[in-house]
Amino acid sequence: xPMIQLENVCKTFDVPQxxxxxxxxxxxxVNGIHLELFEGESFGVVGESGCGKSTxxxxxxxxxxxxSGSINYKGRDIATMNRKEMKQWRKEVQIVFQDxxxxxxxxxxxxxxxxxxxxxHRLGNTEQRREKVSRVLQDVGIDDSxxxxxxxxxxxxxxxxxxxxxxxxxxxxxxVIDEGVSALDVSVQAQILNxxxxxxxxxxxxxxxxxxxxxVIQYFCDRIAVMYLGEIVEIIERQNVGKTPVHPYAKALxxxxxxxxxxxxxxxLKGEIPSPIDLPIGCKFSTRxxxxxxxxxxxxxxxxxxxxxNAVRCHFASSxxxxxxx
Amino acid sequence: xxxxLFEMIDVDVAFHLKDGTYKALDGISFExxxNEIVGIVGESGCGKSLxxxxxxxxxxxxxxRTAGKMRxxxxxxxxxxxxxxIRGNEMAMIFQEPMTALNPLMTIGKxxxxxxxxxxNLSKNERKEKAYEVMREVGLSRVExxxxxxxxxxxxxxxxxxxxxxxxxxxxxLIIADEPTTALDVTIQAQILHVFKSxxxxxxxxxxxxxxxxxVIKEICDRVIVMYAGRIIETGAVEDxxxxxxxxxxxxxxxxxxxxxxxxxxxxxxxxxxxxxxxxKNGCLFVDRCAERMPQCIVDRPFITGELGHYASCHLxxxxxxxxxxxxxxxxxxxx
Numbered sequence: 112x113p114m115i116q117l118e119n120v121c122k123t124f125d126v127p128q129x130x131x132x133x134x135x136x137x138x139x140x141v142n143g144i145h146l147e148l149f150e151g152e153s154f155g156v157v158g159e160s161g162c163g164k165s166t167x168x169x170x171x172x173x174x175x176x177x178x179s180g181s182i183n184y185k186g187r188d189i190a191t192m193n194r195k196e197m198k199q200w201r202k203e204v205q206i207v208f209q210d211x212x213x214x215x216x217x218x219x220x221x222x223x224x225x226x227x228x229x230x231x232h233r234l235g236n237t238e239q240r241r242e243k244v245s246r247v248l249q250d251v252g253i254d255d256s257x258x259x260x261x262x263x264x265x266x267x268x269x270x271x272x273x274x275x276x277x278x279x280x281x282x283x284x285x286x287v288i289d290e291g292v293s294a295l296d297v298s299v300q301a302q303i304l305n306x307x308x309x310x311x312x313x314x315x316x317x318x319x320x321x322x323x324x325x326x327v328i329q330y331f332c333d334r335i336a337v338m339y340l341g342e343i344v345e346i347i348e349r350q351n352v353g354k355t356p357v358h359p360y361a362k363a364l365x366x367x368x369x370x371x372x373x374x375x376x377x378x379x380l381k382g383e384i385p386s387p388i389d390l391p392i393g394c395k396f397s398t399r400x401x402x403x404x405x406x407x408x409x410x411x412x413x414x415x416x417x418x419x420x421n422a423v424r425c426h427f428a429s430s431x432x433x434x435x436x437x
Numbered sequence: 438x439x440x441x442l443f444e445m446i447d448v449d450v451a452f453h454l455k456d457g458t459y460k461a462l463d464g465i466s467f468e469x470x471x472n473e474i475v476g477i478v479g480e481s482g483c484g485k486s487l488x489x490x491x492x493x494x495x496x497x498x499x500x501x502r503t504a505g506k507m508r509x510x511x512x513x514x515x516x517x518x519x520x521x522x523i524r525g526n527e528m529a530m531i532f533q534e535p536m537t538a539l540n541p542l543m544t545i546g547k548x549x550x551x552x553x554x555x556x557x558n559l560s561k562n563e564r565k566e567k568a569y570e571v572m573r574e575v576g577l578s579r580v581e582x583x584x585x586x587x588x589x590x591x592x593x594x595x596x597x598x599x600x601x602x603x604x605x606x607x608x609x610x611l612i613i614a615d616e617p618t619t620a621l622d623v624t625i626q627a628q629i630l631h632v633f634k635s636x637x638x639x640x641x642x643x644x645x646x647x648x649x650x651x652x653v654i655k656e657i658c659d660r661v662i663v664m665y666a667g668r669i670i671e672t673g674a675v676e677d678x679x680x681x682x683x684x685x686x687x688x689x690x691x692x693x694x695x696x697x698x699x700x701x702x703x704x705x706x707x708x709x710x711x712x713x714x715x716x717x718k719n720g721c722l723f724v725d726r727c728a729e730r731m732p733q734c735i736v737d738r739p740f741i742t743g744e745l746g747h748y749a750s751c752h753l754x755x756x757x758x759x760x761x762x763x764x765x766x767x768x769x770x771x772x773x
Contacts, residue, residue, distance in 0.1 A: 159622035266710055296480035296649065301693035301704035308703065323622065326652070330695030330704075353697040367627035369652030371679060371694055379631060380624045383592050 112186060113147035114285065114317055115171060120144045120180035122166055126388060138387045140166040142341035143180070145414065150284075153311070153318040155332030157325060159364070161384060163341040164321045168287040171319060172206045184285075202232060205278035209290035211270030215262040221248075222258040225277045232281065243280060250313065251276045251306050268299035272306065279310060287319045292327060304331060325368045329353055337361040340387060340395040348420035357423045357432045360396045394426070402427060440511055441468035442643050443492070443528075443611055448505030450484075450491055452714065459714040461500065462487055463667045466741075469611065474637060474644045476658035476675070478651060480690075482711060484667040485647045489613045492645070493530050494520050510610065525552040529604035533616040535596035539588040546584035549603050556607055571602045574639075575632050594625040598632065605636065612637075613645045618653060630657050651694060655679055660746075663687050666711050666722040673747030683749035685727050721752065729753055 121143055126136040141163040148154050156164045169175045171182060173189055181188050184200060192200060208214040215224055225244045229235060235243065245255055251272040262270055271291065278286055288307070292300045304327070310316065322328050328335055335347040337356065345358040356362055363378040380399050385391055391398050397407040406426050414424045417432060425431065450462035462484050469475050477485045490496050492507065494514070507514040509527060524530075529552075532538045540548055549571075550564040559567065565584065572580040575598045588596060597617060604612050614633070618626040634657060637644050648654055654661055654675065661678050663671040663686070671684040682688045692705035709726040721727070721734040734752055741750040 159624060268710075297651070297690055298480060298693050298707045301695065302706045304695060305703045305706060325623070326697075327695050329697040330700055353700070364624060367623045369626075369630075369650065369656040371652050371655055371691060371696070377627060377631075379627055383594050383625065 114150045114185060115146075115148040115319075116183040117144050117146040117167075117171070118181050118183070120146075120167075120170060120177045120182060122163075122170060122175060123178050136388050139341050139390055140387065141170065141177075142390075144341075144343055146336065146343065146346075148285075148317060148319060150317055151315060152333045153320055153331055155328040155335040156319065156321045156338060157323065157328045157335060157364070158338035159323060159384060161340075161387060162338040164323075164338050165289055166341075167338070168206065168289045168319060168321050172204050172287055174206070198232070202281045203283050204285045204287075205281065205283040206287040206289060207271075207274050207278050207291045210294055211267055211274050212262075212294075214274055215270055217262050220259050220261060221253070221265075221273055224262075224273060225280055228277060228281050234281075244276075247276045247280045248273075250279070250310055252302075266299075267295055268302055271295065271299075271303050275303075275306065275310070279314065282314065284315070285317045285319070287321065289321045290323070291320075293322060293324060300327070307331075325365060326370075337364065340384065340390065342395055342424060343414060343422075344396065344424045346414070346422040351419055351421055357417060357419075357421055357428050358396075358425050359400050359402050359431065363401075394424075402431060439471070442471050442473075442510060443469040444506075444508040445488075445492070446506045446508075448491060448507065449503045450487060450496065450500055451503045452500045454499070454714075456715070460503075460717065461667050461714060462491065463717075465491075465505070465667075465669055467662055467669065467672065469643050469645060471610075472637075472641045472643060473660065474633075474646060474658045476654035476661040477645060477647045477664060478649065478654050478661060479664035480649060480711065482666075483664040485649075485664050486615055487667075488664070489530065489615050489645065489647055492613060493524060493528060494518075495530075521555075525609070526556045526607050527609055528611045528613065529607065529609040531600055531604050531612065531614040531617045533619055535593060535600050535620065536588065538600050539596060541588050543587075544584070545586050545588065545591070545599055549584075549599070549606060552603070552607050567606060568602075571606045572599070574636060575599075575602045575605070576628070577602070593621055594628065597621060597625075597629055601629070601632065601636075605640070608640065609642065611643045611645065613647070615647045616649070617646070619648065619650070626653070633657060651679075651690065663690075666717060668722060668750065669741065670723070670751070671749040672741075673743070673749075677745075677747045681747075683743065683747070683754055684723075684751050685729055685753070686723050687749070689726075721750075 120141060122141040123137040123139050126138060128135065144167060156167060158164045166175065170177050181190060189200065222244060225248060226240055229240045229243060253269065253272050292303050295303060311318065320332055329352060333349050335352060336343045337345045339360050345356050345361045347356055356365055363380045366378045382399050385398055393409045394407040394412055397403050412424050412426045414422045416422045417428055446466050448462060448465045449460055451458050452461050465488060477488060479485050491502060546568060549568045553559055553564045553567060568584060569580045572583060577583060577595065577598050618629050621629060646658055658675050661675050662669055665686050671678060671687045678687065682691055689705060689707040695704055707726050712722055719738055720736050721739050724730050724734045731752055739750045739752045741748045742754055743749055
């Protein structure tokens with residue numbers, strides 16, 4: 112059974128009306144997502160800004176409520192949970208944000224930031240909490256001498272370790288990492304990625320790893336979903352990570368990563384992402400696709416599984432894969 | 438040897454802070470040839486942006502160039518130089534944030550032609566024509582409409598193209614681009630890098646490209662300068678530096694980049710952090726984090742040395758090559 116299951120999840124945001132008579136507009140942030148996450152894996156979500164990857168993460172931890180569709184956690188719909196169940200569930204599911212400069216309270220010490228979740232859930236007495244905090248901080252590579260420091264006294268990498276520790280202190284089983292290493296320098300980024308790998312083993316964690324950095328995603332994740340305009344266009348299965356994806360957008364995206372150790376062939380895309388307010392009819396990528404055909408302009412393709420295991424949302428996926436269309 | 442387009446010789450920049458004066462750039466020397474794309478790479482706080490600001494004489498009042506010389510086309514640049522004549526005309530700069538680099542209250546056309554107005558005698562219509570031409574060159578379409586638009590009507594990628602067009606419009610010899618693609622998505626970044634490459638080739642002008650992203654530097658640059666804690670620690674042709682890094686810091690950086698091929702293995706990490714401004718001593722600044730440190734690294738500052746255009750400042754290199762340190766330093770200084 113999948114640990115987390117998203118069924119046809121949609122999220123729209125209202126755009127403020129300019130005048131009273133104006134037609135109401137909505138932003139389609141996430142548009143009918145189906146997703147299954149299994150225990151113990153690192154699932155990557157990648158895409159460009161505005162593709163809905165962060166919204167997806169926030170929907171899963173219920174920082175946002177979906178407009179339609181359901182999200183199940185271990186077979187249980189999280190929308191129908193009562194208060195008590197919700198509180199228990201909140202302990203198991205955590206999120207780490209991108210910017211360690213704004214996600215930590217500047218007026219609290221490291222100790223009280225990490226201890227706070229324990230206090231909220233009324234776990235342990237003072238002594239036990241202190242011990243737990245110290246152990247978790249040690250696991251992320253921060254020693255006890257940092258207990259009484261404030262976030263402004265720490266470097267970016269140390270702050271991100273604190274943010275991870277405060278997610279970890281409740282012994283969760285699932286963590287959403289929303290651009291958790293994007294704001295860091297390469298050498299610090301490597302340290303944090305190593306910490307995340309280490310604690311994943313130690314605490315048996317499942318990750319939803321959201322990033323726009325394909326190098327990081329390909330290094331870190333077991334399966335990868337590529338998003339475009341609120342839809343998943345391709346799910347890359349374990350055995351295909353590192354190979355060229357099939358969907359024309361995913362292909363262009365992966366070819367655009369600047370590589371240090373090799374030189375690939377670059378597919379330059381025309382134009383830019385259309386506005387999520389007026390979505391193209393038919394395939395969302397049809398306005399920029401190099402393979403675009405008549406059908407693509409009217410019909411929305413479905414996310415279908417190919418022979419290699421990947422699920423791809425494209426009318427011509429199999430012919431592109433075979434190389435029939437140039 | 439032909440005269441380099443731009444030279445920076447032994448430049449120091451100091452910050453005047455409350456508790457004293459500290460060197461943020463320490464002995465920066467490099468040159469940029471005609472028709473060359475040079476990358477400056479390093480982690481945050483290493484002084485790459487400060488170097489670019491120094492080149493344009495745009496330093497904040499709290500900082501000051503305390504030593505060294507700069508030359509553009511053989512002409513010495515100092516306090517007496519008419520910088521208004523140079524900025525936007527001979528050297529132009531592109532900043533990271535395309536939103537803040539543009540004035541939200543002025544139309545694109547007006548901003549673009551501002552520097553033509555300042556530096557040339559073209560008529561209004563000629564300026565407009567020139568702006569259209571440059572905008573098409575950087576891959577913008579519907580230029581007539583764009584000319585009358587305001588920055589908020591444009592997407593991030595278009596804004597960055599406009600900023601590039603603005604820098605190009607006066608046909609400067611040297612363009613300095615400070616993290617020009619960092620705020621953009623990868624597919625848009627690929628487009629912009631393509632624009633840079635083709636325009637620079639066509640115009641035969643030079644570009645200094647500052648980035649923290651080693652992949653981007655590899656993609657676009659001919660030569661790269663690696664900076665660490667306000668010093669240049671390695672420089673050379675991109676292929677040389679990336680495939681045979683000499684300095685332990687460069688080696689560490691390259692090993693720390695996550696890629697698919699490193700899956701399943703822990704990434705290499707450089708222990709410790711960059712020494713803060715107040716604690717920079719005379720020896721090698723990387724010494725506390727270096728796995729290959731030797732006793733002399735703590736006291737002696739390594740000179741930049743090497744051959745065939747690939748130089749690094751590390752005591753290990755003298756050892757390996759068996760060169761006499763003083764002799765090689767002298768040779769290097771002569772080269773500069």
